[in-house]
Amino acid sequence: LINTEPKVGSWTIGQLGQHVALATMGLPDKKNKPADRPTDQFEQSIKETFLDHSQKFESPEFIAPLKKKYDQKSILVVLESNKELLLRIIKEEQLDHLCLGTELPGWGHLTRYEWIKLIIYHLQRHIQQLQKLKQSFYVAEQLN
Numbered sequence: 086l087i088n089t090e091p092k093v094g095s096w097t098i099g100q101l102g103q104h105v106a107l108a109t110m111g112l113p114d115k116k117n118k119p120a121d122r123p124t125d126q127f128e129q130s131i132k133e134t135f136l137d138h139s140q141k142f143e144s145p146e147f148i149a150p151l152k153k154k155y156d157q158k159s160i161l162v163v164l165e166s167n168k169e170l171l172l173r174i175i176k177e178e179q180l181d182h183l184c185l186g187t188e189l190p191g192w193g194h195l196t197r198y199e200w201i202k203l204i205i206y207h208l209q210r211h212i213q214q215l216q217k218l219k220q221s222f223y224v225a226e227q228l229n
Contacts, residue, residue: 088154091221098218099155105211106160107148109167112174112200113186124181124198131192131199135206138213175201 087099096104134140144150180198188194195203 087157091218100150102160103150106163109204111170112184114184116185117182120181120183120196124196127192127199128202131203132206135210
């Protein structure tokens with residue numbers, strides 16, 4: 086089921102898991118500096134963008150999953166490791182610092198706090214997508 090393509094051109098559950106794993110591997114904060122603006126300035130905009138399911142987005146190349154078979158246990162191990170890393174960042178790093186490693190169109194450099202919120206809203210978006218995938222498989226199973 087994890088590698089079953091729900092419809093032509095759609096990601097499998099495995100690809101979705103790999104995408105989330107790649108997107109949660111930390112923050113682009115090797116270079117950073119204290120923010121000269123409110124720490125949460127873009128949070129609402131990020132939330133509205135990522136939780137608007139009427140919008141479709143193209144995944145940036147660096148977090149796009151390959152078309153291949155994925156192992157569920159391997160993905161879960163990576164996700165758990167990523168969760169621990171992000172929790173460490175939340176506990177130990179200054180969340181009001183701007184991450185200078187990546188600039189996002191429309192937002193520019195985000196603070197660590199905003200990156201964490203972006204990851205949370207991105208996860209929420211894909212959890213809903215996963216639930217829809219599971220439902221479509223369940224419906225297809227019932228029809229057979």
